[in-house]
Amino acid sequence: MLLKSISRHKQTILYGLSMAALLVLLRWLQLRLIILEHAFELYAAAIAIIFTALGIWLALRLTKPKVRTVIVEKPVYLEKEIPATPPFQLNEKALNQSGISKRELEVLQLIAEGCSNQEIADRLFVSLNTVKTHSSNLFVKLDVKRRIQAIEKAKQLNIIQ
Amino acid sequence: MLLKSISRHKQTILYGLSMAALLVLLRWLQLRLIILEHAFELYAAAIAIIFTALGIWLALRLTKPKVRTVIVEKPVYLEKEIPATPPFQLNEKALNQSGISKRELEVLQLIAEGCSNQEIADRLFVSLNTVKTHSSNLFVKLDVKRRIQAIEKAKQLNIIQ
DNA sequence: CGTAAAATCACCCCAAAGTATGAGGCCTGG
DNA sequence: CCAGGCCTCATACTTTGGGGTGATTTTACG
Numbered sequence A, B: 001m002l003l004k005s006i007s008r009h010k011q012t013i014l015y016g017l018s019m020a021a022l023l024v025l026l027r028w029l030q031l032r033l034i035i036l037e038h039a040f041e042l043y044a045a046a047i048a049i050i051f052t053a054l055g056i057w058l059a060l061r062l063t064k065p066k067v068r069t070v071i072v073e074k075p076v077y078l079e080k081e082i083p084a085t086p087p088f089q090l091n092e093k094a095l096n097q098s099g100i101s102k103r104e105l106e107v108l109q110l111i112a113e114g115c116s117n118q119e120i121a122d123r124l125f126v127s128l129n130t131v132k133t134h135s136s137n138l139f140v141k142l143d144v145k146r147r148i149q150a151i152e153k154a155k156q157l158n159i160i161q
Numbered sequence C: 001c002g003t004a005a006a007a008t009c010a011c012c013c014c015a016a017a018g019t020a021t022g023a024g025g026c027c028t029g030g
Numbered sequence D: 001c002c003a004g005g006c007c008t009c010a011t012a013c014t015t016t017g018g019g020g021t022g023a024t025t026t027t028a029c030g
Helices: A002-008 A010-033 A039-063 A092-098 A102-112 A115-126 A126-142 A147-156 B001-009 B010-033 B036-064 B092-098 B102-110 B117-124 B128-142 B147-156
Strands: A068-072 A074-079 B069-071 B075-077
Touching: A039 B075, A068 B102, A102 A126, A115 A126, A126 A147, A147 B147, B036 B069, B102 B128, B102 B147, B117 B128, B128 B147
Parallel strands: A068 B069, A074 B075
Antiparallel strands: none
């Protein structure tokens, strides 16, 4: 029970532990180097670097990338010039009809890339359970039973590449 | 507004608070064990805060795009000029190089159709274990970890449609 | 402002997928 | 003939996937 809980929050715990370890290390370094001449500068520099990294990490972790690309259909009739490889065109109609939400679409795309649910969770910064929920909903909306079938269907419908 | 802001950045605040708690703990430990100059600690804390902020600012600065709307003109071709789908050409060279056997290829094709291992076993009239063995070998030979990746890779190599 | 949809997460349980290992039968080329 | 690849299957185990339920929080919209 406890073990399960631990393994489930492995990442969180790891984060915490590594931060703690880092601070202890810094403390130790301080004690070690306190006698040296430029210990203070080194220590300050280390803090600066580490906390800059922490800040970057925090920002990236907490600001959900809000890149939203909206593709609008605009028919253009052509006579003869056919591009060799027709570019992917998101079929918004099919997407809307299926009732698949934005987040679900993201999950679907990652599924199509061959990610495991855990990998998807890591890349979207959500929990494994959330990914499962999304994919479950996806299967219902796409009327399929397995992720592979979901990929096939979504490709047929031009919902994903 | 303030409340909203608080609830929005709950994670951040929690993180900050726990960091603060950690520092206080360390401070307390220090007071317990050693008596050192206070200026240093304050200075270090200041550096930490400032550079965390710097990191956040940097990250936010460097990840620029927010909402972008891309309008793509979708080419619609006249009836006669529907781009022909190039006929599937099995890449025998890649197939031989990969070392995939005949039976494994059959399994691979059924995997790509979205069949479960049990369904594959039924269709090939072999046991479930056999299918598992084949697919395991496939993953090694294709250098992938999951069946979805195997499908992708096999399609890339023109081993399957 | 209130509501509905979307997103998030948890817990339980079971099924499917995948790993590791061993083993026996069947061809085939040297 | 016999070594080696292939196909078959088994057993045991771990990991991942998926169903179901319920809950809270965000977000979007009238």
